[in-house]
Amino acid sequence: MASKVRLYLDHPLAQGQTVQLPAAQAHYLSGVMRLPAGTVLSVFDGRSGEFDATILQANKRGGELEIGELTRPFQPPPDLWLAFAPIKKARTDFIVEKAVEMGAARILPVLTEFTNSERVRVDRLQAHAVEAAEQCGGTFVPEVAEPVKLAKLLDGWPGGRRLMFCDERLVGETGELPDLPGPWAVLVGPEGGFSQAERTRLRKLDGAHPVSLGPRILRADTAAVAALTLWQHRLGDWR
Template identity: 60%
Template structure:
């Protein structure tokens, strides 16, 4: 059976014969926008049960019921990698969340550092963005996107068994070989435009669980650094290997 073209990230459990009631906005999207009718097929995933092909059983303006037919793809969870990043301009922040989802991060934590320009983020909008990225890229997992928090406070309560790979823009020169990174839980840390302050850099350097890396001889925008750092980590010790 061909995979359904429309994909929805939902909360409901999925399994053989399982009936799935739709939220009003999902029913609106499927039946008003996409004009699906009873019998049409949709792909569903909930971050736990893989992708399921489901059939429209009831279609109303603001409600509807789908029924699971069969599993179309197994669940694919990302490795235990978090992304810590400083929010930048709106489109580039959206982009960072999208790329973290596509490239395979388990959790996204926006952090506020000395040179961060934003005092707040729209967490709900960023979460919706992560969901959309998973829906569009055949993902079965949507990383939770947390609310903005101060980096210093986050590091104070940090579990040292989770190592931090810090893209230090002051490290000019050859990129470090990442093949030697120990396995286990990790987080990638990317700073805002202008990087980290001297005081922040000194604290980061003093933390035993922080590994600074260079991302080559060019200055990268924060969103580019996110893509490059996740790629290097994934291909060294993540699930790209």
Template identity: 50%
Template sequence: MNALARHRVYVTSDLATSGVVGLERDQTHYLINVLRLESGDRVIVFNGRDGEFEAEITAVQKKSVDLTLLDCLRPQEEVPDLMLAFAPVKRARIDYIAEKATELGVGIIQPMMTEFTVMSRVNSDRLMANAVEAAEQTGRITLPDIREPVSFSRLLEDWPASRHIVFCDEKQAGSHPHAMADQVADLSGPAAIFIGPEGGFSPLERDKLNAMENAIPVSLGANILRADTAMVAALSVWQAVAGAWRNAHGST
């Protein structure tokens, strides 16, 4: 059976062939009571550090399950050096952002408090839970670094010259749909995609970004997109022309 066709489980324990991993209560409930798995069934486990392993359910208790690790299916991969810096939005949409950013290969998720940001609190544990679920479902074996919220100004202090900033600017709306692809196609190395709040970046914030040599304002087309939609569009364009998908072979 293909590894992606089996149920994948994220664990925090270290992983090594022949090792035994105990699952938490919620994971036990999901595997045994929801998926109806039993002793002898196999799953895929990963921890974001030691690669991906096939594992067999070898002990089932009422509130716990033990997995015996079998073969290593994939060695650990490097976390992509791609940051998503975004202004927090409402709860359901911020869940969506964490989920899709993980699916689209982001290595760092950085909530960013801008002048027009409405939401003042971010539940980092909830963001991580969404990222873990997305990684389990999509076959990713790395997890993004979920960072604590920081102000726009603080984020730009001592910004490394080696990390490009691609910021989605609604003032650029109306440009040709391929404009962003053309602008970032020749970039390489660490990068950050900046997504502003509903009201966009303030004039002062836009001026700060435009004054940076390694920052590029981009348009995502004629329409002004919601933050979560802009995030998916921008990350997809980046990955296709400058990121992980550019050199991918055999994918569909």
């Protein structure tokens, strides 16, 4: 019971088109998955929905697909950003994967005072976002932004975008998400938490809502999924 291969194509799609495949994807279909010409896949472009596509030919140098019927309409995620402090490489990869599955529209690596991280490779994280979108059945691929310092991000914070930030010192306070629609962002701190200065700055931000994630200390990747769950359940496309 093999399920259909699902590919993101960086090319606007429409039924009836013939699309050239880049060498890497053609090699994946022919050399890795060993799919013969005539095989039907699912493809999506991040803006037009999901289509059936038939392999016309594919080898390690390139290939061609014929785009068939629309199988799923384009479903953009809610206007929700996930901002997070990058941590160890494997955990950062996980956070990006989780953000895509959980339906974040934009992913922002943020450098905080206690961030202790190697250099962030945005191209690699973007490739992870594509893979996660292929895997989770979504029709959208969130952009991974260039890393930015938290202070700079807050200086230029867009008016009207609310910010849910997860503060492990909040246990006992209610910290319930308000039922306010519109653009939001979720901010998850590094494993050492936010500094006192950062916490003060965040609480003063217009539209900021501190939220507790329970009495145990969550790893950053766990916290990202938990925070996105609370938001999606209350305000997003899980309702």
